[in-house]
Amino acid sequence: MATKILFSPRFPKPIYDIAVEMTPPGFELVPVDSNAPQFLEAAKDAEYFMGFGRNPLSHDFYAAAKKAKVPISNNGGANSVAVAEHAVMLILATLKKLAWQHKNCVDGKWRVGDFAEQRFYELEGKTVGVVGLGNIGKKVVRRLHGFDVDILYYDILRLPEHEEDALGVRFVLLDELLKRSDVVTLHVPLSPQTKDMISERQLGLMKPTAILVNTCRGPVVDEMALHKALITKKIAGAGLDVMVDEPPSKDNPLLNVENITITPHTAGPTWENWAKAFRNAFDNILRVHEGRKPMWVVPELRGLVQ
Secondary structure (H helix, E strand, O other): OOEEEEEEOOOOHHHHHHHHHHOOOOEEEEEOOOOOOHHHHHHHOOOEEEEOOOOOOOHHHHHHHHHOOOOOEOOOOOOHHHHHHHHHHHHHHHHOOHHHHHHHHHOOOOOOOOOOOOOOOOOOOOEEEEEOOOHHHHHHHHHHHHHOOEEEEEOOOOOOHHHHHHHOOEEOOHHHHHHHOOEEEEOOOOOOOOOOOEOHHHHHHOOOOOEEEEOOOHHHEOHHHHHHHHHOOOOOEEEEOOOOOOOOOOOOHHHHOOOEEEOOOOOOOOHHHHHHHHHHHHHHHHHHHOOOOOOOEOHHHHHHOO
16 A cells, blocks of 8 residues: 655646656655645545645644644755746846846837946856855855956855865855845845844945845845945845735835846746755655654754754
């Protein structure tokens, strides 16, 4: 009899078919939406749960899993390439004011304004500051080297000097990074220490020609302070894939600023990424099934893994 893997939410057939094709022998996927009445019933005889963060699972579900000492893992950075590429895209789009130029073209406005007033910038020769040098941050660095930039980084976990040399980065404190960088790109987890990490004081340290890019978590940036910095031209622009409220309310002032590029938290879900995420999930299921330790257990629950 096949071992059941509860799978939620229900995905479009082309995506679900990828998961079915990758399901290891001896296992069976049981797709059920978490808000469906059948969910708890299906969970009773399922050995594993495979789900996605945007699926509205209740606090009680996770609390019960913790109480039962069930390890909970994330996707092991399956989306790191996608997010790194998206960060580079937002850097270029913001420097070139891509969203603003596109809107002008759609509105029938061709080559609007004075090129001295509406400035477009090259990335070559700039200094890029990477805040957070984890898995995604390192991939961003590797992709940026092709643009002939100088790269500074700040992280609470500093690399050994030989690793910095190999990666082609130099460590500086956060304030120095903000003062010296032409581009600041954020790649930190959300925590009490990183909430509003970039606020009015930090934005005030940046160059008036600098841009800020955020593809990590919305609350890392104080949105009201960012809005003020953009409209007063304290900084030249911003590129955001994440916001404090998602989706943002219609009266969020950042939606009406021309020197900003916003995408709807879509850095991760590339087509290639589905197979990567499923592969990591099935690998972890097999590890536990064979009596081995799972990988990528969320930090708060590592004590559950013996």
